[in-house]
Amino acid sequence: MQELQERTFVMVKPDGVCRGLIGEVLSRIERRGLKVVAMKMVWLDEERARMHYAEHADKPFFSSLVSFITSGPVVCMVVEGRNAIRAMRSLCGSTNPIEAHAGTMRGDLALDIGRNVVHASDSPASAEREISIHFDPAEILDYERCEESWLYE
Template identity: 50%
Template sequence: MEMTFAMIKPNGVKSGLIGRILDRYTSARLSVVGLKLHQMTSEEARGFYAEHVNKPFFPELEAYMTKGPSVMIALAGENAIAAVRAINGATNPAKAEPGTLRYDFAPSMTENVVHSSDSPASAEREVAFWFKKEDLYEYEAASNKACTVLG
């Protein structure tokens, strides 16, 4: 089972999309193994987005990411990294496929509603950045088992 990191950014939280976004992930047979609502500080933004700190767009990114709370999510499942990236869609909403989160909900590339890890190395780093090991839970989600409809 693979673990990955996803984040619902401040505009997704403010727009009331937490439940709808989590539903997309769990409907894809991914298990939420860590979850928290957190307002990123400037220091955390600089650490989390370290590779972008010296880029011209970083001040705008930092301001956006620290303006309100985000939802930090650790997800686990088969091919979790690829699955979350497919659900999220292209970083630029104008290039995202219909039915993806960014196509459906993102107003712009800067405010693209969600983030997700792009590789096993980034998934490991990003999960560890936001979660302590004791804050992550392993379980088999009911959606991963065969079920019978009663009634």
């Protein structure tokens, strides 16, 4: 399978922010070799939360998703690297923390599916859509980390 340089959207959810896990999440992303090219802390309003979770609008848990994600500040990021979407999903672990493997963020840091610390886009289409909801193109930076030559062949 060909490795793809790509960008994905990552969010430290209100539970992760309020529990002081921003640094832990960021550290795991960077230690993996992924590059943060945009980051900001915001308190999402209901409109943006509804846009973010639009694919779940017809599901019974939609209103609880919106209520939770607007209940406190979040940290939004654009993360870049080869196969960044798959790499981030692997770092996060299963959506249900009880099923997440030890060593993943959810497996190590969460116990409840509704409070699972972090969100990461699940596909290129979702990543593109979510990035466009939370960031203007001018907010996404292009730079090279000094160790990039040691990460990839």
